[in-house]
Amino acid sequence: MSEINVQIKEGSPVSVPSSATVAEALKKLDRDLAKRALAARVRGKEVDLERTLDSIPLEPGEPAGLLEWCNHGARGIAPILPQTREGLDVLRHSTAHLLAAAVLDLFPATKLGIGPALLDDPRYGFFYDVIAPRALTEADLPVIEKKMRDIAKRNMPYRRDEISKAEALRVFHERDEPLKCELIDEKAGETVSVYYIDGSPFLDFCMGPHVPNTNRLKAFKLLSLAGAYWKGDAERPQMQRIYGTAFFSQEELEAWLKQREEAEKRDHRRLGRELDLFSIQEDYGQGLVFWHPKGGIIRQQMEDYLREELVRRNYSFVYTPHIAKRELWQTSGHEQNYGDSMFAPTKLEETEFRLKPMNCPFHIGIYKSHQRSYRDLPQRYAEMGTVYRAELSGTLHGLMRVRGFTVDDAHLFCTPEQIPREIDDCVDFASAVLKTFGFDKIKYELSVKGSGENKLFLGSDEQWENAEKMLAAGLDARGIPYERIEGEAAFYGPKIDFKIEDAIGRLWQLGTVQWDFNLPERFELEYIAEDNKPHRPVMVHRALFGSIERFFGVLIEHFAGAFPMWLAPVQVAVLPITDRINEYAEKIAQELRATGLRVEVNVRSDKIGAKIRDAQLQKIPFMLVLGDRELEEARVAVRERTKGDIGAMALNEFKEMATRLVKTRALNNN
Ligand SMILES: [Zn+2]
Numbered sequence: 001m002s003e004i005n006v007q008i009k010e011g012s013p014v015s016v017p018s019s020a021t022v023a024e025a026l027k028k029l030d031r032d033l034a035k036r037a038l039a040a041r042v043r044g045k046e047v048d049l050e051r052t053l054d055s056i057p058l059e060p061g062e063p064a065g066l067l068e069w070c071n072h073g074a075r076g077i078a079p080i081l082p083q084t085r086e087g088l089d090v091l092r093h094s095t096a097h098l099l100a101a102a103v104l105d106l107f108p109a110t111k112l113g114i115g116p117a118l119l120d121d122p123r124y125g126f127f128y129d130v131i132a133p134r135a136l137t138e139a140d141l142p143v144i145e146k147k148m149r150d151i152a153k154r155n156m157p158y159r160r161d162e163i164s165k166a167e168a169l170r171v172f173h174e175r176d177e178p179l180k181c182e183l184i185d186e187k188a189g190e191t192v193s194v195y196y197i198d199g200s201p202f203l204d205f206c207m208g209p210h211v212p213n214t215n216r217l218k219a220f221k222l223l224s225l226a227g228a229y230w231k232g233d234a235e236r237p238q239m240q241r242i243y244g245t246a247f248f249s250q251e252e253l254e255a256w257l258k259q260r261e262e263a264e265k266r267d268h269r270r271l272g273r274e275l276d277l278f279s280i281q282e283d284y285g286q287g288l289v290f291w292h293p294k295g296g297i298i299r300q301q302m303e304d305y306l307r308e309e310l311v312r313r314n315y316s317f318v319y320t321p322h323i324a325k326r327e328l329w330q331t332s333g334h335e336q337n338y339g340d341s342m343f344a345p346t347k348l349e350e351t352e353f354r355l356k357p358m359n360c361p362f363h364i365g366i367y368k369s370h371q372r373s374y375r376d377l378p379q380r381y382a383e384m385g386t387v388y389r390a391e392l393s394g395t396l397h398g399l400m401r402v403r404g405f406t407v408d409d410a411h412l413f414c415t416p417e418q419i420p421r422e423i424d425d426c427v428d429f430a431s432a433v434l435k436t437f438g439f440d441k442i443k444y445e446l447s448v449k450g451s452g453e454n455k456l457f458l459g460s461d462e463q464w465e466n467a468e469k470m471l472a473a474g475l476d477a478r479g480i481p482y483e484r485i486e487g488e489a490a491f492y493g494p495k496i497d498f499k500i501e502d503a504i505g506r507l508w509q510l511g512t513v514q515w516d517f518n519l520p521e522r523f524e525l526e527y528i529a530e531d532n533k534p535h536r537p538v539m540v541h542r543a544l545f546g547s548i549e550r551f552f553g554v555l556i557e558h559f560a561g562a563f564p565m566w567l568a569p570v571q572v573a574v575l576p577i578t579d580r581i582n583e584y585a586e587k588i589a590q591e592l593r594a595t596g597l598r599v600e601v602n603v604r605s606d607k608i609g610a611k612i613r614d615a616q617l618q619k620i621p622f623m624l625v626l627g628d629r630e631l632e633e634a635r636v637a638v639r640e641r642t643k644g645d646i647g648a649m650a651l652n653e654f655k656e657m658a659t660r661l662v663k664t665r666a667l668n669n670n
């Protein structure tokens, strides 16, 4: 029997029979790791622990008898462990299988769609799309969940089989699973891997990997039910999507459920309505946002602040159209790579136009309008650029996922030598902006090409290496810790993503700094260098808020609607105790407005208690309560929304405090 040398990252190689399973090899390498592993990465491929080493295909040119560690991890064995992103993916995906098995058990003849893990969705951890013999209701969820628990407790192994495509089609046809047949038809190669859970009627066409046994699934919960279309296509069968989530421990699940409850209280859709900030109206179209006057003020503050920073950092402001000729989107590659997310073309005379899903090609148009010399670089174009994406109705969610939104977009065109300075400024810019909005926990991720086997990446190895190095140097220079994420780069270049943690500990992906090898090639961008010859500039895409709509949604939930002074739509509520004081109240309001403060006077004939309650519900930072005494003494009695009564003071004193809070963009009213 042939032997094979296997090695994990920090261990010495050991020899095992090549027919050994991954689990057996791991056990020989490190018993503890083997116990904790959910699956493994072998030669860069994610596989089940039960796979035998000799069944894992070799890369072209790879020596067969070797599974030793090399730097990019493409050859050795790497266990996929709990508490990692990859591990969570395996856990949640396996739980989705368990869900399908339970549904099929309870509702035989259910047709199954797809069931992926969700890692970046703050609301859910996985789903499975089904067409049950009768429509499922929320009341079915606890029953299905109980069945899942029953199966989990029976310690059932996940089994993998490899069969021919024809055999797979026959099997799924026999089981009357037309959707699975369609998937196999489209996606399968010569052979197909199918998975089943012992003792369950469920069979899935799936690449895996999964946990070895259902007993690894201990903390899961079904969350909700929604409508979905097969392949998101409204012309195709309507399905039901069962959402759930899973964690490694019951404590984690419970903490998450608690956070979810807190999140519901802060839901930006509800607060948006109660505070009259924005609306989305069915009559005008789903996913299209109306900014009401109070939301509009906040947006204006956000944009004004950003513009100030852009001026300081020597950006130029540009404005570009919302549509362009269809050919442009073919040149840019958007139609080929991104066409599904674009609105369909519209024809005028003989020319077809498409709405823009991104601003990049327009900024390129400005760059290309002149011949550029190295002396003109960098060119830094910034635009609050409104874009449109053809998101399906089922995926829309308040401000978080919409069809029309504005990006605080910028594109930098520079020489390779200028890049370190530009990257450094982008990183500094991002952290300055996020901190100003009260996000001081920022997680930086550097997404790189990695071994690059699962995606088509453009650009040479040398370009990638160089670009990745420079992005990393930009973060290192500022002593910023970051996570390096292999294989998650955009196909056109590596990127830095910023994720912020909000007031209740949720992570949000916001802005990004992306290197691009693709568009400068496609549009043949040039500048004349010192050698008098044309060279290709480097292009960087960067956005800090990302979508302004989405950022606003995150802000609403982060502050639970109680915006800091500088953002608050109404900063001061003037509340006269009796009608006699109304005139004095108006005079005070006028004086405050003259200094630029946003002030409302409540002259309704309500009791003062009701007026205070109302201002409190509107989360107005300061209330000035005015009665006869205040009028006589020419003072104001000040209430702060969280502290309550903070005493009487001269109007000037209040004015100074209030304007200081605004000017310094203070996050709390101290
Ligand atoms: Zn699967």
Ligand SMILES: [Zn+2]
Binding pocket: 358, 359, 360, 411, 541, 542
């Ligand atoms: Zn761009």
